[in-house]
Amino acid sequence: MADAAGTWGFTDDRGAALAAERRPERVVAYVRAGAALLDLGVRPVAVYGSGHDGDALDPVKSGGLAAAGVPYLGPGRTLDEERIRALGGADLLVDVTYDGKSPYALDEALADRLGVPLTALSVGNDLPLPAIVGRFAELAGALGASGGSPARVADAEAALRAAAARADLTVLALSGAGPEQVHLARPHAWPELARLAELGVRFADPGQGPGASWLTTDWQHAVALAPDLVLFDSRANAVPPHTVPPGARLTPWNPETPPSPAAYVRFFQDLAAALG
Template identity: 80%
Template structure:
């Protein structure tokens, strides 16, 4: 929970999902963010001054992960681990950085930027959890709390509820078996374990018939070959459409493909869009 929202002229405080209490003499206005966090904050009414990528990202902003960042003209600085204090100061201008917003999967470390780099910039680093220890609703709520502490007015909760209701209804009418995966070339594929992904876990709660890849190594993915994936006989394949993933090398006979972003921005708007897209896929007449 946040400590205090503060005001633009007063003290600011926030406790992130590592349990780290962060404070500043005034409410931060210039936010540098990991792409996923930045896209969510933008949806929630906070425009980052710049965003950076993860170790999976290249020198150009992945449009699948970008949300509304590119349209809003938010600069992309490249992968976070390649950045230096000098480059950030050069690209972010004389105003500097008041806050770094990242995500965490383990509740201990920021995912895409070294904390020492934020310390060198003199900016507190907020890391919000996107791992499976929280529900999707809780993750979205935490980003809403951070945006609120930064002065944002509110979020599109009604739209999210409508999208969930429509998806629940579509799932109730559908018998399709759904498999989420990330392609890794002709010899390898990563099959998502639904319970390890908050968004997939929510889909299952709403009645989507997600396939579990079964036992084997890997907490989030079962890494296997395409023959194994085909043997699961899904009717609908949610394929990782991020730039670091490869398109499906093999498609089960009769199966329908629809893109899936495992890093959907944790905002009500972005989650609603992803649910609406899946609703359309479940109701497609050729599936």
């Protein structure tokens, strides 16, 4: 936020203390971060994708960005300073970080070449989901937003808790990788899945094996876990479920849901309906 002298500062989740002579107005952000900021009242001038993204904006990841007319610049690692300058420049780059050390989708050297600060907010399992959402709200506030439209997270969580208790279903979250492979999510490694577990959603344990966030295995293993409900990765880079466990219902899951109250209210409401 700005001090009496008019300078602006913000400390990101890498511990980097950012400073500017004035509050940034032209924000270029990673898609997930940009969608969250838009929900919170900050409209980015452009967004970029990750190495999983192509030349078109993934509609699953976009939130309200397309409807708001925010341009998409393609994968962040392919961006150069000329393309951003052609848009009118940027005052701030906003990325996410999974390890608390490095931006996820953008080459940090780009910020150096542009001469603008780069902030990275954590979306990894080092923070619980409410803290992650809170940090994005802090950044939006520092950028002058009032918080966007109110979202009743507590009500959505209460409804989800009640639905989970009534349904008593076993849930498996996964990301398809083709007919031979599937990635099974380890719930504790994903802040939103860990939050669902706290609200009473009962997850199947993928089992032991390599991988901190996913267990990569075959579809037969997923079927053997006998889930009642499958949360499947609905992003464009994921493959639709190749095999559906007998009797299981399917519902889409975006592992990159924008970290905003409004986005998680929608996610909790959709899951409560799926459980019911």
